[in-house]
Structures are given as structure tokens and as C-alpha cells.
Amino acid sequence: MQHLLNKQVLDIEISGIRKFFNMVADEKDIISLTIGQPDFYTPEHIKNAAVLALNENKTSYTPNAGILELRQAISKFQETNYALSYNPDSEIIVTTGASQAIDITFRTILNPGDEVILPGPIYPGYEPLITLAGGKAVHVDTTKDNFKLTKSKLEEHITDHTKCVVIPYPSNPTGASFTTNELQEIVSVIKDKDIFILADEIYSELVYDHKHVSIASFADIRDQTIVVNGVSKSHAMTGFRIGYTLAPEWLTKHMIKVHQYNVSCATSISQYAALEALTNGKQDAIMMREAYKHRRDYVHERLVKMGLPVDKPAGAFYFLPKFPIEKMNSFELGLQLVRKGKVALVPGSSFSSLGEGYMRLSYAYDMDTLTRGLDRIEEFLQNEELR
Numbered sequence: 396m397q398h399l400l401n402k403q404v405l406d407i408e409i410s411g412i413r414k415f416f417n418m419v420a421d422e423k424d425i426i427s428l429t430i431g432q433p434d435f436y437t438p439e440h441i442k443n444a445a446v447l448a449l450n451e452n453k454t455s456y457t458p459n460a461g462i463l464e465l466r467q468a469i470s471k472f473q474e475t476n477y478a479l480s481y482n483p484d485s486e487i488i489v490t491t492g493a494s495q496a497i498d499i500t501f502r503t504i505l506n507p508g509d510e511v512i513l514p515g516p517i518y519p520g521y522e523p524l525i526t527l528a529g530g531k532a533v534h535v536d537t538t539k540d541n542f543k544l545t546k547s548k549l550e551e552h553i554t555d556h557t558k559c560v561v562i563p564y565p566s567n568p569t570g571a572s573f574t575t576n577e578l579q580e581i582v583s584v585i586k587d588k589d590i591f592i593l594a595d596e597i598y599s600e601l602v603y604d605h606k607h608v609s610i611a612s613f614a615d616i617r618d619q620t621i622v623v624n625g626v627s628k629s630h631a632m633t634g635f636r637i638g639y640t641l642a643p644e645w646l647t648k649h650m651i652k653v654h655q656y657n658v659s660c661a662t663s664i665s666q667y668a669a670l671e672a673l674t675n676g677k678q679d680a681i682m683m684r685e686a687y688k689h690r691r692d693y694v695h696e697r698l699v700k701m702g703l704p705v706d707k708p709a710g711a712f713y714f715l716p717k718f719p720i721e722k723m724n725s726f727e728l729g730l731q732l733v734r735k736g737k738v739a740l741v742p743g744s745s746f747s748s749l750g751e752g753y754m755r756l757s758y759a760y761d762m763d764t765l766t767r768g769l770d771r772i773e774e775f776l777q778n779e780e781l782r
Contacts, residue, residue: 407523411745415729426768427739428756431567431713433631435686437668438679441630444671448664457663459655461489461639465666468673469639477599477609479622485644488654489661489669493597493638496623498524499653500640501559504591504621505530509558511593514544516715516743516750518567518595530558536749541706542569542715546580553584559591562610565598568746568755569715570691570708575608586615594622597638600629600680602710603688611641618643621650628711629680630672635665687712690758690765697769698756701776712759715743717752720781725751728781736775738768 397405408414416429448454460466466483473479481487490496497520505511507529513521515534522532535548549560562581565572573581585592592610599607611620625638640650672679691708698705698716705716720728725742732754733739743753758765 403527403529407526410519411726412519412741415726415742415745422733422737425733425737425739426764426771428758428760428765428768429739429741430759431757432633432759433628433683433712434759434761435631435683437631437635438672438676441632441668441672441676441679445635445664445668448667453663453667455663457660457666459660460487460651461661462663462666462670465489465670465673466639468670469641472673472677473622473624473641477607478612479609479641481641482644486642486647488640488642488647488651489666490625490638490640490654491658491661492627492636493595493623493625494520495654495658496625496638496640497521497593497595498527499650499657500593500621500623500642501525501528501530502653503646503650505558508556510554510556512544512549512552512557512560513747514542514548514561514563514566515748516542516568516746516753517561517563519745519747521561521563522747531556533557534747534749537571538749542566542571543573543577544581546584549581549584553588553590557588557590559593560585561593561595563595565602565607565708565710566713567598567711568713568741568743568750568753569706570711570713571706572602572605572709573608573610574605578608578610578613581610582613582616585619586613590619592616592620594620596622596624598628598711599624601684601687601712603684603691604709607710621646626669626672630669630676631679631683632665632668632672635662635668637661637665637669687758690760690762693762694756694758694765694769697773701773703776712757714756714758715746715750715753716756718754718781720752722781725754728754731779732772732775735779736771738771738775740772
């Protein structure tokens with residue numbers, strides 16, 4: 396009876412990341428540098444807030460958009476950190492992670508046939524949600540532009556069907572991030588067009604050499620922009636599943652309808668934990684950020700010494716080095732690294748075809764794990780013929 400299923404569901408596939416892990420799951424003695432989540436525990440004061448919420452029986456439904464105190468904390472956090480002003484009563488929705496925030500955004504703004512521009516290589520979670528909403532993903536090659544969407548490339552790919560441009564910076568899988576001037580170039584292209592911007596800023600607290608600048612801070616395009624963020628990366632709270640959207644009131648009032656029928660509300664206990672994170676945990680990300688920066692610099696030095704072409708990431712906790720492969724593709728290289736090198740990286744093809752030839756390395760690991768993993772990569776490169 397498979398022919399009776401939703402065609403759009405049939406057309407999407409399990410992510411390449413998951414396919415790869417399923418194939419190597421039984422391999423022994425592997426050092427994995429794959430996971431895209433903080434290796435730090437959730438801070439104690441946040442966990443205590445979750446326990447307190449349980450003990451105080453805060454286990455019922457909340458308002459669809461989230462408890463007002465959390466929306467107020469989000470508003471204040473965004474204004475203090477990124478100079479963004481959003482009304483907690485009407486312009487903020489608390490979601491079940493950033494992924495659900497992206498989903499309700501696409502399902503609100505897309506009609507069948509609408510195109511969404513994605514700068515690739517890119518996190519694989521956008522395209523299936525675009526497809527399920529009836530849209531079409533249009534990938535733009537950024538591999539020759541330091542993994543950043545440029546004004547000229549954007550202009551080349553805008554058509555009469557373009558409905559949205561995704562600005563996912565800092566980037567997974569590349570770690571690339573925009574400067575103010577680079578964002579201004581993008582704004583100059585979009586500001587006079589009927590095109591939305593989805594700004595995925597989940598890694599905004601993990602920018603190392605300059606302060607993160609949100610594209611929503613440009614007044615010319617605020618009314619066209621939906622910002623997606625959350626506490627997963629900034630406060631090591633991936634399992635709490637708290638994200639949020641920031642969007643103008645006229646748009647939020649329609650997004651909340653999709654959100655309401657999708658999940659009703661984010662988990663109440665997690666909302667109170669996130670409230671603690673954003674009110675009393677403003678310093679939590681600093682320690683993590685400094686640790687990641689130290690690891691970034693170490694990994695970059697090692698990869699360069701191995702002779703692998705690689706851009707030094709400005710944010711997040713990923714590298715996307717290019718490997719000198721001619722006899723195999725990146726998925727096959729990933730299998731060889733696991734079986735012969737005993738180290739796991741994510742094949743670049745998991746991040747669209749534009750990632751072919753690259754491998755994603757996460758440095759959200761302690762220094763000992765990173766050192767041993769990089770030693771194995773180096774030994775593999777010395778002993779294997781890839782060309």
C-alpha cells in the first residue's frame with residue numbers, strides 16, 4: 396500500500412548522516428568526531444530549575460507561544476546581545492527545538508512551487524522540510540567563496556519563484572559566519588523584493604573572533620526576516636528541545652496557528668529550564684566558547700600540517716576540510732576512515748552534493764579525544780592512496 400502514502404514523504408530520504416552511522420554502527424574501537432552537540436553537561440542551575448518546576452507541578456499546558464516570562468527573557472537576551480527588538484507578547488514563539496521553528500516557518504510562508512535558496516554545503520535538515528511544505532530547494536555553490544553566500548551568487552539564483560533565502564550562519568557544517576559588510580550586501584539584494592529571509596542563528600553564541608551580527612538588525616529587511624534560535628548550543632541543552640522564532644507580528648500570528656496544531660506548546664519543564672538559562676545563565680556560553688576556540692585553533696593547526704585545504708571556522712564547532720580523493724567519493728572515504736583509520740567523520744555529501752570531496756569534523760570533544768582522532772587521520776593519510 397506504499398503507493399497510497401504522501402508523495403512528498405516518499406520523495407524525501409533519511410539524512411546521509413544517519414545512513415552513514417547505520418552502516419558503521421557495529422565497528423569497534425572507533426574515535427568519533429561526528430556529533431554536533433556540546434560535550435559539556437547542562438549547567439547545574441538550569442537542571443535545578445527543571446527539577447524545581449517538576450516539584451512545583453508546572454507540568455500542564457502553557458500558552459501556545461510559550462510562557463510569557465520566557466518570551467520576555469528571550470526578548471531581553473536578543474536585545475542585549477544582538478540589538479534585536481521583538482515584542483514578547485506578539486512576535487516570539489517558543490518551539491520544540493530550532494528544527495520545529497524551521498518547520499513552522501516553511502509551512503507558513505511556502506506555497507507549492509515556491510523556491511528556497513540554500514547556500515551549500517548546508518545542514519541537511521532544511522531541504523526535506525521545504526519539500527514537505529511543497530517548495531523546492533535551490534542550492535548555491537559557496538565552496539569558492541569561503542562557504543559564504545555572496546551578492547552576485549544570490550542575484551544569479553533569484554527567480555520569479557523565489558520565496559525565501561536561508562541565511563544559516565554561523566554554519567553547520569562549515570563554521571562560516573558573516574561580517575556586517577557581507578550581510579549588508581545580502582540586504583541590498585533582498586530589501587526591495589517580496590522574499591523572506593530565514594536566519595538560522597542557533598550557533599550565534601559560538602562566534603570566536605568577532606561578535607555575531609544578525610541580519611534582522613538591518614531595519615530595511617526586518618519585516619521580511621524570521622530569526623530562528625534556541626538554547627541547545629549556547630547552554631548545552633540539546634535534549635530539552637527549546638527553540639524560538641522572532642518575526643514581525645503580522646507573520647507571527649499566522650505561524651502560531653501552524654505551531655498550535657503541530658505541538659500545542661513546547662514542553663513546560665523545558666521552558667522553565669530555558670527561562671533560567673536566559674536569565675541567570677548569561678555567562679554559561681562564555682566558558683564553552685573559550686574551550687571551543689582553543690580546540691578550533693588546535694584542530695586547524697593539525698589539519699593544515701596534514702596538507703588538507705581547510706577554512707578556519709569563525710563560529711559553531713565544525714571544520715569541513717577537503718580531502719584529495721579521486722578513487723572514491725566522500726561516503727566511501729568515510730567508510731575507509733572508519734574501517735582502516737578507526738576514526739569517524741561525517742561525509743561531506745551529507746550536506747548536499749556541494750559537499751562532495753569534503754568531510755565534516757566536529758570539535759565538540761575534549762582535547763584528548765581530538766588529539767587521538769587527529770593522530771589517526773594523519774596516520775591514515777600517510778598510509779592510504781586516495782588519488
